[in-house]
Amino acid sequence: MGGDRVMNTRPDKDAVKNGKAKKTGVVAGLILLGVLLVALPPFMNPYGESMITQILIFSVFAMGLNIVVGYTGLFSMGHAAFFGVAGYTAGIMMVHYGIESFWIIAPASIVLATLFAALFGIISLRVSGLYFLFVTLALGELLHSVAWKWRSMTGGADGLTGIPYPSLGLPFIMNATHFYYLVLIIFVVCVGLLYRIVKSPFGSALQGIREDEHRMRHLGYNTWMYKYLAFIIAGFFSGISGMLFASFANVMAPEHLGVHTATLAVLMIILGSDRVFFGPIIGAAIVLFLQYYASTFAPERWPLILGAVFVLSVMFLRGGISAHLIKLWNKMGSHHASTKT
Amino acid sequence: MAELVIHILNGISYGMILFLLASGLSFIIGVMGILNLTHGSLYMIGAYVGLTLAGMGGNFWLAALAGGVITAVIGLILERTFFRFLYKQINEQVLLTLGFVYIFSNLALWVWGPFPKIASAPTYLAHSIAIGSFSFPVYRFALIVIGLIIGAGMWWFQERTKIGAIVRAGMDDKEMTMGLGINYGIIASSTLCLGAFLGGLAGFLGAPILGAQSDMGFPILLLTLVVIVVGGEGSVEGALVGALLVGIIDAFGRAFFPDLAMFTVYAILIAFLLVKPSGLFGRR
Numbered sequence: 001m002g003g004d005r006v007m008n009t010r011p012d013k014d015a016v017k018n019g020k021a022k023k024t025g026v027v028a029g030l031i032l033l034g035v036l037l038v039a040l041p042p043f044m045n046p047y048g049e050s051m052i053t054q055i056l057i058f059s060v061f062a063m064g065l066n067i068v069v070g071y072t073g074l075f076s077m078g079h080a081a082f083f084g085v086a087g088y089t090a091g092i093m094m095v096h097y098g099i100e101s102f103w104i105i106a107p108a109s110i111v112l113a114t115l116f117a118a119l120f121g122i123i124s125l126r127v128s129g130l131y132f133l134f135v136t137l138a139l140g141e142l143l144h145s146v147a148w149k150w151r152s153m154t155g156g157a158d159g160l161t162g163i164p165y166p167s168l169g170l171p172f173i174m175n176a177t178h179f180y181y182l183v184l185i186i187f188v189v190c191v192g193l194l195y196r197i198v199k200s201p202f203g204s205a206l207q208g209i210r211e212d213e214h215r216m217r218h219l220g221y222n223t224w225m226y227k228y229l230a231f232i233i234a235g236f237f238s239g240i241s242g243m244l245f246a247s248f249a250n251v252m253a254p255e256h257l258g259v260h261t262a263t264l265a266v267l268m269i270i271l272g273s274d275r276v277f278f279g280p281i282i283g284a285a286i287v288l289f290l291q292y293y294a295s296t297f298a299p300e301r302w303p304l305i306l307g308a309v310f311v312l313s314v315m316f317l318r319g320g321i322s323a324h325l326i327k328l329w330n331k332m333g334s335h336h337a338s339t340k341t
Numbered sequence: 342m343a344e345l346v347i348h349i350l351n352g353i354s355y356g357m358i359l360f361l362l363a364s365g366l367s368f369i370i371g372v373m374g375i376l377n378l379t380h381g382s383l384y385m386i387g388a389y390v391g392l393t394l395a396g397m398g399g400n401f402w403l404a405a406l407a408g409g410v411i412t413a414v415i416g417l418i419l420e421r422t423f424f425r426f427l428y429k430q431i432n433e434q435v436l437l438t439l440g441f442v443y444i445f446s447n448l449a450l451w452v453w454g455p456f457p458k459i460a461s462a463p464t465y466l467a468h469s470i471a472i473g474s475f476s477f478p479v480y481r482f483a484l485i486v487i488g489l490i491i492g493a494g495m496w497w498f499q500e501r502t503k504i505g506a507i508v509r510a511g512m513d514d515k516e517m518t519m520g521l522g523i524n525y526g527i528i529a530s531s532t533l534c535l536g537a538f539l540g541g542l543a544g545f546l547g548a549p550i551l552g553a554q555s556d557m558g559f560p561i562l563l564l565t566l567v568v569i570v571v572g573g574e575g576s577v578e579g580a581l582v583g584a585l586l587v588g589i590i591d592a593f594g595r596a597f598f599p600d601l602a603m604f605t606v607y608a609i610l611i612a613f614l615l616v617k618p619s620g621l622f623g624r625r
Contacts, residue, residue, distance in 0.1 A: 075432045123611065127618050130376060130431060134566060135614050141563065142607040149600050259559075263439055270436060303447040310440025314433045315423065 037184055041177050050248075051292060053180045055285045056187040057244045062268040062280035063194050064237020069266060070274030071203060072230045073210030077262050078136030081120065081143045082235040083242035084257030086113035091163040091246045092153055102166035102182075110239040117235020121228050137259055144258035159253035163246045183244055190237060197233065198277060206230050238265075267306075271313040273320025282322050343473020348592045350472075354481035356588025357488025358551070361543035362561065363568035364495055364580040365536030371512045371575025372532040375424050376431060378438035380540050381562030382445035383412040387541025388553035389453050392460050395545075401463040409542035416537025420530055442559060449555035460548035480549055487546065491539070496577045508532065512575045560603075564591070567610045573620025582621055 041049055061083055068074050089109035093099045124135040147154045154160055165174035172178065197203050208216045209223050217223050246252050255261060264287065272283025290309065294302040317324070366380045387408035394404040419441070427433045461467065462480035469476035499505040511518045511525055519525045544553070551557075564587060572583025587606065594605040613620065 069432075075435065077435070123615065127614055130370075131570075131614050131618050133376075133431070133435065134570060135611060137563075137566075138607045138610045138614075142604065142611070145603040145607070149604075263436070267436065270432075300450075301447065303443040304451075307440040307443030307445075307447065310436050310443065311423070314437040314440070315426070 034188070038181075041180055046176060047292075049176060049180055051288065053176075053183050053248055055281070055288050056183050057241050057248055058265070058268060058284040058288060059281040060187055060190045060244075061238055061241035062265045062272070062284050063191065063277075064234045064241065065265050066234075066269050066274055066280050067194070067197065067206070067230050067237075068234040069269050070279075071198065071210065072206045072227055074227060074231070075133050075266070076124075076136045076231070076234070077133055077259055077266070078120065078124070078138075078140035079117075079234055079238045079265065080259070080262035081140040081257050082113040082117050082238040083245070083261060083265075084143060084147065084252065085116050086110055086239035086242035087246035087252045087256055088147065088154060088160060089113070090166070090243045091160045091252045094163055094166070094247075095160060096153065100164065100167045102168050105166050106240075106243055109243040110236065113239025113242065114232060114236045117232045117238075121231035121235070125224060125228055125231065136262075140258050140262055144254050147252075147254040147257055154252070154254070157254065159251045161251045163250050163252065165247045179247065183248070186240065186244065190240060194237070195277065202226070202229070264306075267310055267313065269320075271309065271317065271320060273322035276320065276322040276326065279320050279322035282325075283320065286321070343475055346472055347475050347477060348596050349589060350477060350481060350485075352589030352592030353585055354484045354488075354550070354588075355592060356585040357484050358543050358547040359561075359564055359568050359588055360488050360492060360581050360584035361539045361546070362565040363572065363584050364492070364577055365539035366565055367569045367572070367574050367576070367580050368508070368532050369536045370569065372508055373424070373529045374429060375420075375427070375533070376434050376438065377416075377419075377424070377533070377536075378435065378562060379419065379441045379445065379558075380536070380565060381558035381560075382442050383416060383537050383540040383558075384544040384547075384561055385449060385553065385555065385558040386415065386445060387412045387544030388460075388548045388557075389449055389458075389544075390541070391545025392458055392548060392553055393453075395460060401460075405542055405545040408545040409538040409540075412541025412544070413534045413538035416533050416540075417530065420533045424533070442562075446555050446558055453553075453555065455555065457552045457554040458548075459552040460545065462549040478550070484546060484550075492577060492581050499577055504528065509575075564606060567606055569620070570610055570618075571613050571620055573623025576620075576622040579620055579622030 037052070040052070044052075061079075065076070065079050068076050068079070086109040089112050090105045093105050093108065099105060120136070120139050124132055124139065127135055148157055150156070165179050167174060168178075168182070174182075205216065205221055205226050208219075208221070209226055213223050216226075242256070245256070268283035268287050269280045270283070271286055272281065273279030287306075287309065290305060291302065294305050298305075313320075362380060362384055366377060369375055369377050369380070387405075389408075390411050391404040391408035394407050395401055399407070423437055424434070427437060462478070462483075466480045466483050467478075469478045471477075499508060507518065507523055507525075507528055511523075511528060515525065568580060568583040568587050570583075571586060572579030572581070587609070590609065591606060594601060598605065
């Protein structure tokens, strides 16, 4: 394994050229995808639009969470807590207090979610391994039971209903298409931020901690601080996603804080691939498409299908779908290159 | 005073159900290193299988045993087809077993319907006795006795038999144990079967007081994890003490702070993980 990696990093003219070509290919693909996402709404029915909005929202959640799960290698079962805190904050502000301005709601809910992440991070990072998993799980379920009991604010088990779209303070009333564009803009900004984080020395240090925390500590890294920051960053993006989700779904329910939502995001990561930057987007798309079709054809069997997806992706799709796609792509690329020469 | 006694007895009898679940899961985690989140689902399946057999006129205790045997078989199938490929991969284990939690609870919903069912205790245990001005079901006493007997049996097995010694050795140092020429795989599989059996047994034994419902697997799994963390993994006496503690605290919580019922339990879990992550009787 290690030997292979050393071989591959040796500078090789063809490889560099290939790499460059691949990079321009990826960039071109991204631009094409961007143009498509911007131009598509007029040609889509409401279902398609709502589907893509949902995929973008959950992609922010899953990609942000991947900073902790994939890059740092900490399996958090509690980040739905921050998704839910932001969603409930936004919902409560709009439903109970009549504050509808996006410019107040967004910062308030995201800051609160990030503060919760800062607090929960201190608690859960005191332990590691299996116990880290238990603590994050328990903290999420703790908030779940708070949302369940605090009926006057959260609506209890029925959920907080009637959450509207936020208002941007612009001279039009927000509709589903406007909201789609808002989500798209936020998504693009988040992906840009996440890319910067992942490619920074900080991102490399996180991966170093995943591979060998001892060594990183002996190299002088304060690994606890790195893990803690990763935990908070993921909480921040979970918050952004939750804030958007509240308006998208019109409703927040206790389960959005708990283990069900948290593991759904982890499933998106694992299914899409936790080692590929864009992987969680593909995972989110697959899970949400399946959910959509299941809710159309066999709503009462959705948990069964979801469970099967969990099992299949663990047993047969190690490394995630994106990793397999990239392998396929590279194979085709190298085949193409070899026929040329 | 009598009310206090009632709450304590309620807590102890509920604690016995938790003990059966936690001692099994605790050994599965300790011996195999498999975090089997389907343990609560096996409990649910045991309850439903027992209910079905008892409903067809079967003997109560045989129905309970049958529930346990069937869950043991399911556990063995899971281990042979899935878990054995996932040793030491905690993340994958969590996702896989969580997937099965969804699958089992949806299948149970399909087969047995959405309404909670309750089992009836055998007729000679179905009456109540008076404690002060309260009446207390005799069946709960029977549960306490059964729990203590099984607990004593497990303790004897773990501390006084050769296989128990192998199990303890394996929990402390698996490589060294295998290096001594011991076929640890069989021990591990049997541990999983035994744990699954106890889980299924607990399901039907608890059904006269707790009922059966398709989504009851996950909440009781969380309580079981709390018990394991409090008691320490891989220890019979730890599971017993932890289960009694959680059972009693839960009973008092329900009686005096019904709004905070689950809250108190999670608070205990978090406090223990932070202050004493190895638990009261942990091996580490």
